Amino acid sequence: MPRNKMSSARTILNAVASDRVITKFTPPFHPDGTPYSKVNFHPKVKAACSENRTGRVGLKITKAVLVGDVSVGKTSLVNRFCHDVFDREYKATIGVDFEVEKFSVLSVPITLQIWDTAGQERFKCIAASYYRGAQIVIVAFDLTDEESLHHTNKWMEEACASADEPVKFLVGTKKDLLSPSSYADIESRALKYADKLGAEFWATSSKSGINVTEFFFRAMCLSFDDTLLKELEVTNVSAKQIGTIKVQKSNSDLYEKKKSGSSKCCA
Numbered sequence: 426m427p428r429n430k431m432s433s434a435r436t437i438l439n440a441v442a443s444d445r446v447i448t449k450f451t452p453p454f455h456p457d458g459t460p461y462s463k464v465n466f467h468p469k470v471k472a473a474c475s476e477n478r479t480g481r482v483g484l485k486i487t488k489a490v491l492v493g494d495v496s497v498g499k500t501s502l503v504n505r506f507c508h509d510v511f512d513r514e515y516k517a518t519i520g521v522d523f524e525v526e527k528f529s530v531l532s533v534p535i536t537l538q539i540w541d542t543a544g545q546e547r548f549k550c551i552a553a554s555y556y557r558g559a560q561i562v563i564v565a566f567d568l569t570d571e572e573s574l575h576h577t578n579k580w581m582e583e584a585c586a587s588a589d590e591p592v593k594f595l596v597g598t599k600k601d602l603l604s605p606s607s608y609a610d611i612e613s614r615a616l617k618y619a620d621k622l623g624a625e626f627w628a629t630s631s632k633s634g635i636n637v638t639e640f641f642f643r644a645m646c647l648s649f650d651d652t653l654l655k656e657l658e659v660t661n662v663s664a665k666q667i668g669t670i671k672v673q674k675s676n677s678d679l680y681e682k683k684k685s686g687s688s689k690c691c692a
């Protein structure tokens with residue numbers, strides 16, 4: 426069954442497809458191209474998942490925004506991942522578009538919302554209003570168009586300004602169009618950009634599909650680990666607070682009893 430038909434069937438059944446089940450942490454694309462050293466889920470995250478202590482995380486939606494110059498291949502990246510299709514004809518995104526994918530990460534259901542924004546300047550205002558609260562920021566550039574790499578600074582800055590301490594990615598597209606030597610050339614410069622941006626670098630091709638699934642899986646692993654660690658911290662803090670309240674309550678109960686006892690006595 427084609428993937429788009431499969432996803433509508435899944436929506437009805439509300440189930441997670443077998444190719445969206447993550448049980449292992451996806452490694453980075455390039456060992457020198459990431460500020461994120463994680464290659465495994467945090468032990469606290471693993472323990473919480475196996476003991477079903479994931480709080481509200483399974484109910485949350487992970488928001489990813491995809492930005493970058495016009496025609497760098499943002500929509501194609503999303504279409505390859507969500508529907509396993511590639512269209513060689515260019516159709517400009519008007520404003521913003523979004524896709525929803527359901528995952529299971531360490532058996533916790535989690536929904537990814539991917540906001541695919543328009544690269545055209547005239548849609549900038551509309552697109553920018555969707556950056557708010559993103560946990561994943563993806564800045565795409567065309568590996569065959571160095572100018573688009575030079576603009577990634579500006580895109581990252583704008584998207585991160587209203588995002589929520591996001592995991593950051595710099596994604597080079599259209600890898601299929603480059604010879605190995607021209608790719609090596611642009612890769613060295615892209616790695617420097619990724620370092621400056623504090624982002625993880627990936628090189629993909631939506632035409633061949635290379636590294637597309639791996640990239641989104643890596644984004645989900647990093648974001649899930651972060652989100653659950655934060656949730657565990659909050660749960661821990663509130664558990665401590667409940668403990669304090671209990672102590673205070675029992676103290677005040679004692680006080681109340683004493684008071685009422687004494688009043689009874691007096692009566």
Ligand SMILES: Nc1nc2c(ncn2[C@@H]2O[C@H](COP(=O)(O)OP(=O)(O)OP(=O)(O)O)[C@@H](O)[C@H]2O)c(=O)[nH]1
Pocket residue numbers: 493494495496497498499500501502512513514515516517518519542543544545598599600601602629630631632633
């Ligand atoms: N060869 C090749 N072409 C690609 C690839 N990805 C995208 N393209 C082509 O690049 C053109 C632009 O792709 P889009 O995905 O529409 O670009 P976009 O960034 O979403 O464009 P805007 O929405 O206008 O900002 C289309 O003609 C695609 O077929 C790729 O990996 N390889």
